[in-house]
Amino acid sequence: MSKLTLQYEGIVLKDHAVGSGLTIGRLPDNAMIIDNPAVSGHHARVFLEGHQVILEDLRSTNGTFVNGRPITRHVLQHGDEVLVGKHSIVFDQNAVEPQPVSGPPLESLGDTVYLDTKQHRALRATLESARADAAKSINARPATPVTTAPPRVGILRVVAGRSEQDQYDLGAHTSLIGRSDTALVRLRGWFKPSVAVAIARSGNGYVATPLGGKTLVNDERLEGRRILQDGDMLNVSGLILQFGWKDGVPAESAA
Amino acid sequence: MRLRVGARTDTGRIRPQNEDAFMSQAEQGLFVVCDGMGGAPAGEVASEMAIQAIARRLTGTDTGEDSTSPFLPHTTRLLDAVRQSNEFIYGEAQKDPRQTGMGTTVVSAWIREHIAGVAHVGDSRAYLWHNDRLEPLTRDHSLMEAHIEAGLADEGRKLPVEQQNVLLRVLGREPAVEVDVTEVPVQSGDYVLLCSDGLTRMVSEEDLAKAIQMFQEPQQICDHLIATANQNGGADNITVVVVEVTGGWWHRLINGVGSHLRRTLARDSMRVSPLNDPRPH
Numbered sequence: 001m002s003k004l005t006l007q008y009e010g011i012v013l014k015d016h017a018v019g020s021g022l023t024i025g026r027l028p029d030n031a032m033i034i035d036n037p038a039v040s041g042h043h044a045r046v047f048l049e050g051h052q053v054i055l056e057d058l059r060s061t062n063g064t065f066v067n068g069r070p071i072t073r074h075v076l077q078h079g080d081e082v083l084v085g086k087h088s089i090v091f092d093q094n095a096v097e098p099q100p101v102s103g104p105p106l107e108s109l110g111d112t113v114y115l116d117t118k119q120h121r122a123l124r125a126t127l128e129s130a131r132a133d134a135a136k137s138i139n140a141r142p143a144t145p146v147t148t149a150p151p152r153v154g155i156l157r158v159v160a161g162r163s164e165q166d167q168y169d170l171g172a173h174t175s176l177i178g179r180s181d182t183a184l185v186r187l188r189g190w191f192k193p194s195v196a197v198a199i200a201r202s203g204n205g206y207v208a209t210p211l212g213g214k215t216l217v218n219d220e221r222l223e224g225r226r227i228l229q230d231g232d233m234l235n236v237s238g239l240i241l242q243f244g245w246k247d248g249v250p251a252e253s254a255a
Numbered sequence: 256m257r258l259r260v261g262a263r264t265d266t267g268r269i270r271p272q273n274e275d276a277f278m279s280q281a282e283q284g285l286f287v288v289c290d291g292m293g294g295a296p297a298g299e300v301a302s303e304m305a306i307q308a309i310a311r312r313l314t315g316t317d318t319g320e321d322s323t324s325p326f327l328p329h330t331t332r333l334l335d336a337v338r339q340s341n342e343f344i345y346g347e348a349q350k351d352p353r354q355t356g357m358g359t360t361v362v363s364a365w366i367r368e369h370i371a372g373v374a375h376v377g378d379s380r381a382y383l384w385h386n387d388r389l390e391p392l393t394r395d396h397s398l399m400e401a402h403i404e405a406g407l408a409d410e411g412r413k414l415p416v417e418q419q420n421v422l423l424r425v426l427g428r429e430p431a432v433e434v435d436v437t438e439v440p441v442q443s444g445d446y447v448l449l450c451s452d453g454l455t456r457m458v459s460e461e462d463l464a465k466a467i468q469m470f471q472e473p474q475q476i477c478d479h480l481i482a483t484a485n486q487n488g489g490a491d492n493i494t495v496v497v498v499e500v501t502g503g504w505w506h507r508l509i510n511g512v513g514s515h516l517r518r519t520l521a522r523d524s525m526r527v528s529p530l531n532d533p534r535p536h
Contacts, residue, residue, distance in 0.1 A: 012388055112292045112378075112420045112452075114358055114428055123398070123423075127405040173325045174438040180368055182327055195368045198440035209440040211369040224386065 002053055004046065004082075005090045006032060008227055009203035013087075021047035024084060025058075035229060038062055038085030046076070053091070055082060153246040154199075154206045154228065161239035162188055169246060174200045177236050178212065187237055196236045199228070206243070213237040256369055256443075258284055259499040261473030265481045267453055268489030274298035275451050275494040278306045284366035285313060286496050288379050289359045290451040292425065297357035301344055301427050305359045308340035309333075313365070330372025330438050333365045337374045337426070337434045344427030358425035362393060362449050366498065371447055374436045376424050379494075380455055382463065383439055384446035389464040392437055392447075396424035446473070447498040450480075453491035457484035473497040 002018045014032075016022060022031035025042040034043070040060035047054055053076040057064035065083035066074050074080075078093035154170040168175070168185050176183040178195035187196060193212030200207050206228045208217065215222040216235040232243040262279040266272065274291035276299075287309055291302030313336050324331040340361070348354045360377025371392075373381050378395040394400055398421035399414060424432055441447065446467055454463075458480060466483070470476045477495045484493045 010390075012386060012390075112290075112422060114292065114422050114425050123401070127401055127407070130405050130407055171325065172327070173330075174327055174370055174440070176327070176368070176370070178368075182329075182368065195370070198370060200438065200440060209442065211440060211442065 002076075002091065002093050004032065005092060006034070007088045007090065008086065009205070011202055011207060011225060011227075013225070013227070018046060018048075018053055021045065023058075024089070032089075034084060034087050036085050036087065039087070043084055044082075052076075053093075055080075055091075060084075151201065151204050155244055155246045156185060156199075156234070156241040157244060159233070159240040159242050163239060168241075170199055170201070170206060172201075174198055177239070177241075185236075185239070185241070187239060192237050197222070197234070202227070208234070256366075257501045258366065259473050259501060260286075260497070261475070261477040262286075262494075262496040263474075263477040263481055264492065264494040265485065265489075267492050268485055270490075270492055272299065273492045274302055275453065275492040276302035276306050277449075277494050277496055278310060279496050280310075281498075283313075285310075285363075286366075286447070286449055286498060287361065287363040288449040288451055288494050288496055289361050289426075290377065290379050290453070290492065290494070291357070291359040292422075293354075293357035297348075297354045298359070300354060301348075301357040301359040304344050304347060305340045305361050305426050308343045309336045309361070309363060312336035312339050326372060326436060326438055327367075327370055329365050329367045330370070330374075330436060333363055333372050333374050334434055334436045337361055337363060337376065338432070341376075341426045341432045341434075342430065345430055348427055356428075358427040360422070360451070361426055364447050364449060364498070366441060366447065366500070369441055369500075371439050371441050372436070373439065374434050376426055376432055376434055377422050378452045380450055380452075382448045382450075382460075383441070384448065384464070384467045385442070387468065389460055389467075391460075392439060393435065395422075395452075396435075397422050441500045443500055443502045445500045446476075447500070448476075449496040449498075451492060451494040453489075453493035454480060454484050454495055457487040457490065457493070467497075471499075473499050 004016045004018060006013045006016065016032050023042060023045045024030055024032045024034065026035060026039045027041040030042065042058050043060040044055060044057050044064045055064065055066065055071065055074045055076050057072050062085060063070050065071065066080050076091045078091065080091040082089040082091065156168045156170065158166050164186060172184065176195050177185040177187065177197045179187050179192045180194045183195065195211045196213045197215050198209045198211055200209065207225050208222060208228055209225050210222045214237060217226060218233050228243045230244050234241045234243065258281045260279050260281040262277055264273060264275050264277055276289045276291065278285065278287040287306055289302035289305045291298030293301060313332060348357050360379040362375040362379040362381050364381055365372045373392050375381060375393045376396060378397045381392040383390045383392055399419055401423060426432060448463065462483060463480065466476050466479050470479055476497045480495050481493050
């Protein structure tokens with residue numbers, strides 16, 4: 001059985017069995033929904049042709065890429081990485097075993113050596129220039145812009161329920177909601193979970209992970225990791241919070 | 256949250272002595288693996304020193320929070336402890352000529368309230384097993400990895416053997432060291448795996464994943480992985496620490512019943528949705 005695995009910034013979001021085929025897009029009538037402005041309503045589709053699994057771009061605004069190259073129609077091979085907006089979809093031909101991240105080399109080893117600071121600096125300079133050259137000549141991956149802009153800061157606005165503040169800045173790497181002393185958003189009450197949700201920075205966005213009690217996002221039970229979108233409503237054990245961007249930074253520049 | 260732990264270190268089949276060291280304290284949720292270098296006795300000394308220094312710093316009283324840290328207090332303390340251990344080893348190496356040039360890698364995880372803070376220097380690694388998948392939590396500070404990051408992966412792989420072991424950062428060789436830190440939420444059913452490169456050079460990540468999936472019990476996973484590394488050559492010392500995150504017994508009971516119900520309900524309500532009309536928007 002083959003499957004497609006939707007990932008964002010290296011984080012696995014969801015597996016989809018290819019089955020007899022599926023559509024990929026922003027609108028809710030797609031089998032694989034990617035709720036992101038960079039993705040067209042009906043962006044691409046995957047279908048079977050004999051034993052082959054075909055990926056076809058549905059004349060999307062921002063295009064579909066396989067291993068860095070734009071495609072209109074492509075026969076998927078095991079391990080192909082499809083890029084739709086900023087999301088990547090990895091094709092797994094025989095989805096029984098877990099995917100390796102990469103294979104290690106199996107050469108014999110000498111003693112481990114350490115480069116001192118001076119050697120290290122020289123090496124780093126060489127690598128930096130090589131990296132710059134590589135970027136100039138290949139121009140390989142369109143959807144991984146090398147920007148150095150500071151990451152956007154998300155906020156949680158309290159919509160309903162008891163809390164110490166009206167609004168919380170998600171400036172830390174990990175922000176917790178719960179009864180714990182270390183929580184950014186403190187829940188009060190004996191039966192509240194010590195840590196209900198962790199909201200962690202990931203690339204330029206935030207990922208919510210449920211850790212205790214009951215949490216809903218837009219009235220849907222939060223079961224696994226989920227990327228937060230501007231305007232998402234969180235119900236964390238009764239406390240209602242809305243996720244957004246600080247200073248009203250627009251969600252995405254694409255599309 | 257409860258942690259089930261397995262840990263083991265092995266000299267391997269080639270090296271005369273084991274310069275790896277580890278600490279596994281399930282009660283505190285604190286786990287460290289160090290891979291010493293510099294030859295006997297210095298390598299052994301450095302890795303053991305790092306472990307002791309980190310443990311001392313973390314079991315001692317909190318020296319006050321760094322409020323500017325973007326990380327949770329326990330992660331910040333772990334980072335501080337790793338930095339301190341560098342200063343300590345460097346200082347000791349200056350005192351004793353037999354120990355000049357000693358150094359060690361470190362990978363450490365402190366798991367509290369479902370958040371794993373991870374700090375590392377060198378090429379000892381941490382992985383998270385989440386949702387039937389292995390996710391790397393660390394990036395080696397090695398020449399090979401630097402090539403890969405620079406977009407020169409192929410050249411990195413083609414490096415001569417002697418350059419494949421070059422580390423760009425270790426503990427104990429400079430007065431100060433840059434420590435990589437990350438934080439990751441861990442849910443029941445997740446595993447955190449720490450290891451020295453004696454494992455990752457001998458066993459593929461695919462096989463690491465398979466071992467977790469197959470054995471599930473942390474000590475069995477460790478034993479199996481060390482056996483596999485030795486079967487594949489055992490070229491270096493091998494150390495593995497595996498931590499399984501589980502709920503309390505009542506949590507596991509409720510979850511067990513819950514997931515059984517969910518599975519049953521999902522089976523009942525499962526229906527095949529027709530392929531959507533693939534028209535462009």
